[in-house]
Amino acid sequence: MRTLDYIAPESAADAIALLAEHGESARPLAGGTDLIVDLKHSPGNIHILVDVSGLEEFRGIEETDEGLRIGSMATYAEIMENPICLEKTPEVVAASHTVGAVQTRNLGTIGGNLVTCVPSADSAPALMVLDAEVTVAGTNGNRRMPIEEFFVGPRKTILQPHELLVDIWIPKKNLGKPSSFYKFGLRKGQALALVNVAAALELKSGKIVEPRIALGAVAPTPIRILKAETFLSGKKPTKKNIQEAARIAVTESKPIDDFRASASYRCQLIQTLTQRVLTRSLEIATAS
Amino acid sequence: MTYTSSIGIRVNGEVVEREVEDRLTLADFLRNELRLTGTHLGCEQGSCGACTVLVDGSAIRSCLTFASQLNGAEVTTVEGLASEEDLHPLQSAFLRNDALQCGFCTPGFLLTAAEILSETNDLDEGTIREAISGNICRCTGYQGIIDAIVEVARSGSER
Numbered sequence: 001m002r003t004l005d006y007i008a009p010e011s012a013a014d015a016i017a018l019l020a021e022h023g024e025s026a027r028p029l030a031g032g033t034d035l036i037v038d039l040k041h042s043p044g045n046i047h048i049l050v051d052v053s054g055l056e057e058f059r060g061i062e063e064t065d066e067g068l069r070i071g072s073m074a075t076y077a078e079i080m081e082n083p084i085c086l087e088k089t090p091e092v093v094a095a096s097h098t099v100g101a102v103q104t105r106n107l108g109t110i111g112g113n114l115v116t117c118v119p120s121a122d123s124a125p126a127l128m129v130l131d132a133e134v135t136v137a138g139t140n141g142n143r144r145m146p147i148e149e150f151f152v153g154p155r156k157t158i159l160q161p162h163e164l165l166v167d168i169w170i171p172k173k174n175l176g177k178p179s180s181f182y183k184f185g186l187r188k189g190q191a192l193a194l195v196n197v198a199a200a201l202e203l204k205s206g207k208i209v210e211p212r213i214a215l216g217a218v219a220p221t222p223i224r225i226l227k228a229e230t231f232l233s234g235k236k237p238t239k240k241n242i243q244e245a246a247r248i249a250v251t252e253s254k255p256i257d258d259f260r261a262s263a264s265y266r267c268q269l270i271q272t273l274t275q276r277v278l279t280r281s282l283e284i285a286t287a288s
Numbered sequence: 289m290t291y292t293s294s295i296g297i298r299v300n301g302e303v304v305e306r307e308v309e310d311r312l313t314l315a316d317f318l319r320n321e322l323r324l325t326g327t328h329l330g331c332e333q334g335s336c337g338a339c340t341v342l343v344d345g346s347a348i349r350s351c352l353t354f355a356s357q358l359n360g361a362e363v364t365t366v367e368g369l370a371s372e373e374d375l376h377p378l379q380s381a382f383l384r385n386d387a388l389q390c391g392f393c394t395p396g397f398l399l400t401a402a403e404i405l406s407e408t409n410d411l412d413e414g415t416i417r418e419a420i421s422g423n424i425c426r427c428t429g430y431q432g433i434i435d436a437i438v439e440v441a442r443s444g445s446e447r
Contacts, residue, residue, distance in 0.1 A: 005290060077346065188418075
């Protein structure tokens with residue numbers, strides 16, 4: 001590996017200043033489970049690593065009046081064991097369980113997963129269906145945006161080189177919202193998703209309210225299926241309506257052919273798994 | 289720019305203070321600088337699990353961690369499992385259950401198993417299969433490994 005300068009700044013402000021100073025030659029280091037692989041194979045222009053994994057501003061998981069805050073440097077292992085996440089965002093926990101293997105989850109962070117921004121990022125759909133927002137910090141201060149706006153393309157986020165993902169917020173009204181996540185990979189363990197999908201919805205007076213559907217690995221970024229959400233909103237939870245929503249999800253997706261699976265196989269997965277997570281969310285909504 | 293860092297860590301209970309190159313992975317540090325060659329390097333990209341060690345009790349891949357990141361940490365490698373007199377209960381169980389053939393993957397499996405057993409003895413086979421999914425064995429297969437871990441969990445001799 002090429003020579004690198006490892007720096008562990010004392011604060012988020014110091015980290016941002018370092019990144020602003022060094023531009024493209026510096027990269028923030030979180031869990032390292034993706035970045036260090038990249039550094040071995042295609043280090044590009046990176047010469048400086050700014051370790052943000054220990055910074056207080058990016059750590060912790062807590063519930064406030066506003067909702068649930070997950071620090072970007074929370075590891076998957078921390079999320080999986082956190083009592084608030086287990087109770088109020090069980091599908092974010094479920095998605096965390098499917099990431100890599102135990103060694104990955106002990107180091108890998110939810111923020112790192114989002115910033116790496118691969119289309120198959122497992123945490124993304126589970127967060128998107130809960131209307132998660134993200135806070136970004138840079139030299140011009142902090143800004144907050146819906147998580148969908150954060151993803152720009154494969155391995156490309158909205159972040160400028162000097163900016164860092166601070167935390168992820170799930171609004172209070174969506175904590176405990178009936179939701180379901182499903183990941184389909186070629187193996188049960190340590191496999192990238194061929195398709196991952198999440199749904200969330202409420203039932204009011206026998207009608208579907210505020211439905212959300214998000215899919216990963218089916219387009220350049222994780223995507224919400226807004227047309228299917230609009231279709232389901234106010235509808236009765238019939239099998240036919242669920243099937244139609246899933247059909248819309250297929251037409252709204254743009255899966256690729258690659259060595260893992262063909263696009264047509266992925267389309268069948270989208271149909272089946274979207275139905276499955278919607279049905280499961282309805283079961284949870286009916287039971288609660 | 290400085291391309292080295294001073295670190296103070298504990299490795300298998302011993303204090304180690306060194307100046308290390310920032311590009312040095314923990315795996316290379318353990319193997320080349322400390323001569324703890326029980327930590328094996330297979331894929332070097334975080335897939336095979338052969339380089340698994342414990343950092344502050346958590347199983348991690350030492351090929352995907354820089355030594356510089358670990359200032360203040362406690363590292364356990366396979367060399368730290370056995371005492372002077374006795375093998376670690378997991379090592380004995382691996383022997384009894386023919387859980388190794390060539391042995392290349394064994395240190396990684398032992399440390400992954402050590403982490404899960406440090407959390408609970410209430411482990412069924414499914415949980416163990418899931419827990420060791422980040423460790424790959426290419427010769428003897430997994431059943432003996434699972435049997436060995438189940439045996440230690442049942443005996444409650446770890447914790």
